[in-house]
Amino acid sequence: MKKPTKLTTRSAPSAGAAAAALGAVPASNRTARAQERRAAIVDAAMEEFISRGFAATRLDDIAKRAGVAKGTIYLHFKDKESMFEELVRIVIVPVVARLTALPPPTGSVRDLIEAFAGNFLKEVIGTRRGDLVRLIVAEGPRFPAVADFYYREVVSRGIAAMRALIELGIARGEIREKDLARYPQIVVAPAMIAVIWQSLFERHAPLDAQEMLRVHLDLIFGERRTT
Amino acid sequence: MKKPTKLTTRSAPSAGAAAAALGAVPASNRTARAQERRAAIVDAAMEEFISRGFAATRLDDIAKRAGVAKGTIYLHFKDKESMFEELVRIVIVPVVARLTALPPPTGSVRDLIEAFAGNFLKEVIGTRRGDLVRLIVAEGPRFPAVADFYYREVVSRGIAAMRALIELGIARGEIREKDLARYPQIVVAPAMIAVIWQSLFERHAPLDAQEMLRVHLDLIFGERRTT
Amino acid sequence: MKKPTKLTTRSAPSAGAAAAALGAVPASNRTARAQERRAAIVDAAMEEFISRGFAATRLDDIAKRAGVAKGTIYLHFKDKESMFEELVRIVIVPVVARLTALPPPTGSVRDLIEAFAGNFLKEVIGTRRGDLVRLIVAEGPRFPAVADFYYREVVSRGIAAMRALIELGIARGEIREKDLARYPQIVVAPAMIAVIWQSLFERHAPLDAQEMLRVHLDLIFGERRTT
Amino acid sequence: MKKPTKLTTRSAPSAGAAAAALGAVPASNRTARAQERRAAIVDAAMEEFISRGFAATRLDDIAKRAGVAKGTIYLHFKDKESMFEELVRIVIVPVVARLTALPPPTGSVRDLIEAFAGNFLKEVIGTRRGDLVRLIVAEGPRFPAVADFYYREVVSRGIAAMRALIELGIARGEIREKDLARYPQIVVAPAMIAVIWQSLFERHAPLDAQEMLRVHLDLIFGERRTT
DNA sequence: TATGAATGAGGCTTCATTCAT
DNA sequence: TATGAATGAAGCCTCATTCAT
Numbered sequence: 001m002k003k004p005t006k007l008t009t010r011s012a013p014s015a016g017a018a019a020a021a022l023g024a025v026p027a028s029n030r031t032a033r034a035q036e037r038r039a040a041i042v043d044a045a046m047e048e049f050i051s052r053g054f055a056a057t058r059l060d061d062i063a064k065r066a067g068v069a070k071g072t073i074y075l076h077f078k079d080k081e082s083m084f085e086e087l088v089r090i091v092i093v094p095v096v097a098r099l100t101a102l103p104p105p106t107g108s109v110r111d112l113i114e115a116f117a118g119n120f121l122k123e124v125i126g127t128r129r130g131d132l133v134r135l136i137v138a139e140g141p142r143f144p145a146v147a148d149f150y151y152r153e154v155v156s157r158g159i160a161a162m163r164a165l166i167e168l169g170i171a172r173g174e175i176r177e178k179d180l181a182r183y184p185q186i187v188v189a190p191a192m193i194a195v196i197w198q199s200l201f202e203r204h205a206p207l208d209a210q211e212m213l214r215v216h217l218d219l220i221f222g223e224r225r226t227t
Numbered sequence: 228m229k230k231p232t233k234l235t236t237r238s239a240p241s242a243g244a245a246a247a248a249l250g251a252v253p254a255s256n257r258t259a260r261a262q263e264r265r266a267a268i269v270d271a272a273m274e275e276f277i278s279r280g281f282a283a284t285r286l287d288d289i290a291k292r293a294g295v296a297k298g299t300i301y302l303h304f305k306d307k308e309s310m311f312e313e314l315v316r317i318v319i320v321p322v323v324a325r326l327t328a329l330p331p332p333t334g335s336v337r338d339l340i341e342a343f344a345g346n347f348l349k350e351v352i353g354t355r356r357g358d359l360v361r362l363i364v365a366e367g368p369r370f371p372a373v374a375d376f377y378y379r380e381v382v383s384r385g386i387a388a389m390r391a392l393i394e395l396g397i398a399r400g401e402i403r404e405k406d407l408a409r410y411p412q413i414v415v416a417p418a419m420i421a422v423i424w425q426s427l428f429e430r431h432a433p434l435d436a437q438e439m440l441r442v443h444l445d446l447i448f449g450e451r452r453t454t
Numbered sequence: 455m456k457k458p459t460k461l462t463t464r465s466a467p468s469a470g471a472a473a474a475a476l477g478a479v480p481a482s483n484r485t486a487r488a489q490e491r492r493a494a495i496v497d498a499a500m501e502e503f504i505s506r507g508f509a510a511t512r513l514d515d516i517a518k519r520a521g522v523a524k525g526t527i528y529l530h531f532k533d534k535e536s537m538f539e540e541l542v543r544i545v546i547v548p549v550v551a552r553l554t555a556l557p558p559p560t561g562s563v564r565d566l567i568e569a570f571a572g573n574f575l576k577e578v579i580g581t582r583r584g585d586l587v588r589l590i591v592a593e594g595p596r597f598p599a600v601a602d603f604y605y606r607e608v609v610s611r612g613i614a615a616m617r618a619l620i621e622l623g624i625a626r627g628e629i630r631e632k633d634l635a636r637y638p639q640i641v642v643a644p645a646m647i648a649v650i651w652q653s654l655f656e657r658h659a660p661l662d663a664q665e666m667l668r669v670h671l672d673l674i675f676g677e678r679r680t681t
Numbered sequence: 682m683k684k685p686t687k688l689t690t691r692s693a694p695s696a697g698a699a700a701a702a703l704g705a706v707p708a709s710n711r712t713a714r715a716q717e718r719r720a721a722i723v724d725a726a727m728e729e730f731i732s733r734g735f736a737a738t739r740l741d742d743i744a745k746r747a748g749v750a751k752g753t754i755y756l757h758f759k760d761k762e763s764m765f766e767e768l769v770r771i772v773i774v775p776v777v778a779r780l781t782a783l784p785p786p787t788g789s790v791r792d793l794i795e796a797f798a799g800n801f802l803k804e805v806i807g808t809r810r811g812d813l814v815r816l817i818v819a820e821g822p823r824f825p826a827v828a829d830f831y832y833r834e835v836v837s838r839g840i841a842a843m844r845a846l847i848e849l850g851i852a853r854g855e856i857r858e859k860d861l862a863r864y865p866q867i868v869v870a871p872a873m874i875a876v877i878w879q880s881l882f883e884r885h886a887p888l889d890a891q892e893m894l895r896v897h898l899d900l901i902f903g904e905r906r907t908t
Numbered sequence: 909t910a911t912g913a914a915t916g917a918g919g920c921t922t923c924a925t926t927c928a929t
Numbered sequence: 930t931a932t933g934a935a936t937g938a939a940g941c942c943t944c945a946t947t948c949a950t
Binding site: 257260261264295296297298299302 | 933934935936937
């Protein structure tokens with residue numbers, strides 16, 4: 001992070017106290033407003049970057065969508081490039097946090113992976129977050145910092161976690177293919193493909209991602225016996 | 228840059244040869260030169276678009292790299308957009324043509340798919356053609372014409388061909404998972420992931436795509452018995 | 455150049471005054487400045503378009519002359535074409551407004567027309583407004599919108615007004631030639647010719663427009679008896 | 682004239698003789714062809730300059746319309762500017778020549794002027810030549826050479842001739858208004874206005890130029906008694 | 909802090925002119 | 930002579946960034 005968030009800084013005593021006295025927000029109005037604006041900018045920027053790519057996105061449009069003046073953006077971000085880089089962090093960090101704080105692994109490995117797939121299906125594929133993945137694929141080469149961050153925070157962790165699951169699956173005899181632990185990418189691949197497919201080819205040929213992932217899990221774990 | 232480029236070379240050997248191969252006649256020098264130039268522009272544009280994306284690529288740079296004047300580009304392409312769209316066609320069409328004219332399918336389905344994977348490995352993953360795939364993923368949403376073309380010429384055909392192979396594999400008993408024929412994407416997914424991985428994360432964690440694809444095929448066909 | 459121009463002046467007195475006259479409020483300095491700039495651009499553009507014609511005029515030169523940056527022009531006008539079209543409106547509207555609010559028609563028809571000719575002489579012939587007329591003649595065919603506007607606001611009204619005067623003159627017995635009311639253009643023609651003559655042939659043979667118009671009126675009304 | 686016409690120069694002896702032997706043209710084929718091309722270029726250029734103005738006319742379009750290659754134009758004209766200047770000369774000279782060699786002035790002055798007006802009506806108003814006049818009005822200020830030439834060859838002569846006629850008319854008692862001789866422009870003005878009107882406002886309000894000119898002559902000569 | 913008018917570098921594109929064939 | 934591909938200067942316009950209010 002290049003810029004510390006202003007959350008706990010500079011709470012204007014007078015104005016802040018007044019606001020507190022009125023019983024609205026605990027934090028100073030000043031700061032609260034600023035945070036709202038910042039969030040609005042982040043949301044708007046996300047939207048624009050996703051639908052136009054980095055280079056084709058205009059700060060004017062971001063400002064308009066966020067309901068702020070163009071100059072305001074520069075109160076929160078150094079410039080367009082670092083805005084983009086911070087953006088990816090800002091959006092991804094909470095997602096990673098949530099995934100890291102996963103429920104304790106109980107039940108079969110297939111159940112675990114299925115649960116994970118279910119989440120992914122609901123929260124990523126076909127959503128704005130899915131488009132973010134495509135955006136990173138698109139801009140990664142021109143933004144090494146973004147690629148680095150994404151690899152470090154998401155990919156490497158995801159791969160590691162998946163590898164652990166696979167090894168567990170192998171140990172428990174749920175997974176037959178022992179080499180799979182060396183390439184957790186294989187397990188994740190169809191989910192990624194689904195993300196990309198929705199962005200590019202949905203209108204050519206809709207893809208039932210859920211069913212595809214099920215078939216893929218059947219391939220890995222063997223067909224599920226009807227319980 | 229993975230491949231050395233023809234920065235200021237005037238007679239691009241490969242392109243020149245290709246052009247010469249097309250016309251039976253010695254071809255008036257005039258025309259031959261024009262073809263060379265066009266090829267040089269195509270190569271240069273490819274390179275630039277891949278490494279910077281559509282919007283961030285400057286025609287000036289393409290011209291410089293191709294060793295022609297800026298205006299010359301406009302003798303061959305209407306504008307930047309249609310250059311990009313034509314480019315994708317120009318590069319992809321011969322690839323599709325080559326793949327369409329495949330050798331007669333003999334041997335086991337696994338052998339066939341393995342052969343195909345081998346080709347893909349050699350000709351796409353980690354090459355400029357692979358980068359082109361990433362470029363299409365990146366720019367597709369802003370270039371419907373490109374996405375359409377790519378779906379029509381590459382994706383739909385690839386999926387159809389793969390489906391046929393899978394069905395053959397099922398019929399012959401090589402493939403157990405019957406639902407696989409409904410989602411040929413699953414078979415292709417790791418190859419696509421490999422393409423993207425090379426573009427984005429190679430320097431973070433090199434991926435042995437060949438071995439990964441082998442493991443994936445083992446997953447589908449069962450482990451190969453040592454011959 | 456017939457009139458000295460406000461090359462790099464920042465506060466164009468006349469324009470500024472005009473702007474101030476419009477808004478009752480002291481008008482935030484911001485807005486006032488913007489209006490000044492706009493006026494400066496309009497003046498500069500007028501000057502350039504008149505002396506070079508539409509196609510040969512460079513926005514760079516307009517900006518330089520107006521003392522603003524190139525981009526500033528685009529805060530006020532969509533593009534070069536619509537700037538030109540708006541310009542004609544901007545300059546002509548107040549003139550028409552002034553003429554429409556004419557003094558009550560008293561005295562002889564000849565006096566009226568003479569008064570009108572006097573105004574025309576002072577305010578149009580040999581002035582920048584006269585050059586504008588020539589500019590419209592020059593660019594009209596390529597700017598139908600301009601020709602339309604000019605016909606609607608100036609020509610058709612002028613012809614109608616002149617026809618009314620002629621009919622009055624005929625009714626009062628001041629004008630003998632009855633068919634003149636069918637072609638008010640005849641009455642106006644020498645004035646127009648004077649405008650064009652000043653633009654093109656002044657240096658070859660100066661034309662005493664005032665005297666010419668007098669002779670023309672003598673032709674129409676008969677020679678004036680020495681009062 | 683900056684470039685001597687190639688009419689009598691360089692008649693390739695051999696080819697020329699051969700052509701002559703065949704009995705076709707007396708001049709060499711070479712030269713004849715060149716002249717044809719030159720004429721085609723002149724026609725095409727006229728057309729384009731008239732409909733687009735100098736700056737907006739592209740040599741490409743002239744070449745296309747003339748059926749020659751772009752380079753060929755440069756074999757006949759030094760550059761775009763001098764082409765334009767020569768063009769005006771080329772087109773106007775024969776017209777002037779024809780008018781200079783007028784029929785011997787017989788009959789009344791009114792008849793003479795009426796005859797002239799008739800010619801003007803037929804040959805100028807509403808024709809390409811009329812548009813040429815508008816073109817000169819449009820481009821004159823930027824092409825002093827053109828304005829000079831036009832003044833010298835057409836305007837001054839026309840004015841002089843008209844003045845002579847007016848004086849004759851006054852001497853013969855046909856024209857009452859004696860001062861008219863000082864401003865022959867007055868006599869010509871409606872004809873010029875008609876030219877401009879046709880170019881600009883024909884679609885808004887068609888003008889019966891013939892009738893207007895008749896009324897104008899009535900104004901000058903008094904209404905014609907029915908013969 | 910917030911604004912948005914102003915800036916001007918930089919990109920795309922056009923087109924007069926050249927020159928090898 | 931004639932061609933037209935090639936050139937590159939120059940123009941229009943956009944948009945990230947600044948800064949006075």
